[in-house]
Amino acid sequence: MEKNPFDQQVPSLPIIQEKLEDRHITMHNSLARGSHSLNLGQKRVISMALAKLDSTFSKTTTTNNEVQVRLSAKEFSEIFEIDTETAYRQIATASRSLLQRIWRVTFSTPKGDETLEGQWLSLCLYKKHSGIIEITFHRRVSSALFELKGQFSTYQLRQTSALRSIYAWRLFECLNSWKTTGVWRPTLDEFLFALEVPASCKKDFFNLKKRVIEPAINELNAKQNLHIEFQPKKLGRKLVGFEFRFREKEQQSLNL
Numbered sequence: 001m002e003k004n005p006f007d008q009q010v011p012s013l014p015i016i017q018e019k020l021e022d023r024h025i026t027m028h029n030s031l032a033r034g035s036h037s038l039n040l041g042q043k044r045v046i047s048m049a050l051a052k053l054d055s056t057f058s059k060t061t062t063t064n065n066e067v068q069v070r071l072s073a074k075e076f077s078e079i080f081e082i083d084t085e086t087a088y089r090q091i092a093t094a095s096r097s098l099l100q101r102i103w104r105v106t107f108s109t110p111k112g113d114e115t116l117e118g119q120w121l122s123l124c125l126y127k128k129h130s131g132i133i134e135i136t137f138h139r140r141v142s143s144a145l146f147e148l149k150g151q152f153s154t155y156q157l158r159q160t161s162a163l164r165s166i167y168a169w170r171l172f173e174c175l176n177s178w179k180t181t182g183v184w185r186p187t188l189d190e191f192l193f194a195l196e197v198p199a200s201c202k203k204d205f206f207n208l209k210k211r212v213i214e215p216a217i218n219e220l221n222a223k224q225n226l227h228i229e230f231q232p233k234k235l236g237r238k239l240v241g242f243e244f245r246f247r248e249k250e251q252q253s254l255n256l
Contacts, residue, residue: 021079021158023054029151031144032177034105035193038120040166041094042101044080045071046120049135050145051157066122066139067146071095073131079161088131095124095133103141106193153177159224167212168219170195175228175246185233187241205232205239213242225249 025047038046049069073088082090104117123136137145153176163169174194178184186194192202195216201208217228227249233241 020048020051020075021161022156023051024154024156025050025160026054026145026152026154028144029153029177030105030107031103031141032153032173033190033194034103035196036103036170037101037196038098038166039094040164040169041090042098043166043169044076045091045094045098045135047157047160048076048079049137053146067137067142068123068134069137071133071135079157084131088128088133091133092126092128095121095126095135098135099124104193105144153179162223163219165216165219167195168216168223171216171244172220172224175226175244182245182247184244184246185241186244188239191242 027050036043036046048071052069052071053067071091073084073091076082076091077084077087080087098121099119101120102117103120104115107114107116118140119138120141121135122138123134125134127133153173155172155176160169160172163172174186175184191197195212197208197212201211213230217230220226220228225248226246228244228246230245231243232239233243
């Protein structure tokens, strides 16, 4: 049988006792607040991969600072509560499409705003017979995910595994990147950029509120230990941004 000429040895991950859903997803704040271009299935794949690499990335870095991770349909089905066959189909479809997905971050400079963009993944290897997919993070995004020295945010995979809306997930990540202050004050353009709001909502605040903001807040308030309030900011009659205030709800005692 012919050997795969592109096969690379994936470094063994150290044994970690904690459950996968208890591991952390960590990224630089600029990426957390940037544009991800991901649907829900793609977001799940990226997030599960980051959780699997939690505290292990230094041991899994390959040449050119690319990082590989192995995903199994069994783990995916357990985390997101779907059957194994559907799980493999979802990670295979999402991983394949992730090869064309682009992330974008913006920076303010003395000469004006600059935008940096790049690919999430550089390679995918599908092993249908074993329900395994191996993905390789592109080297340009690895630094924003793994070589973190400051200004980063982190959360446990279990905090988002129950979410069914990509808008709720992205709002959660944006708020989480401002966790130390409990307030996020994006301009309208920053909000539309980060949540990748559809064109039909960009110039219609009623649609934006009803289709994006309120459903996302309601899902996070219901499924997270959060209380979120938002207020539109206007200059005259023109909408220019938002203020989101959020805090953890008081823990209720359990009747054990």
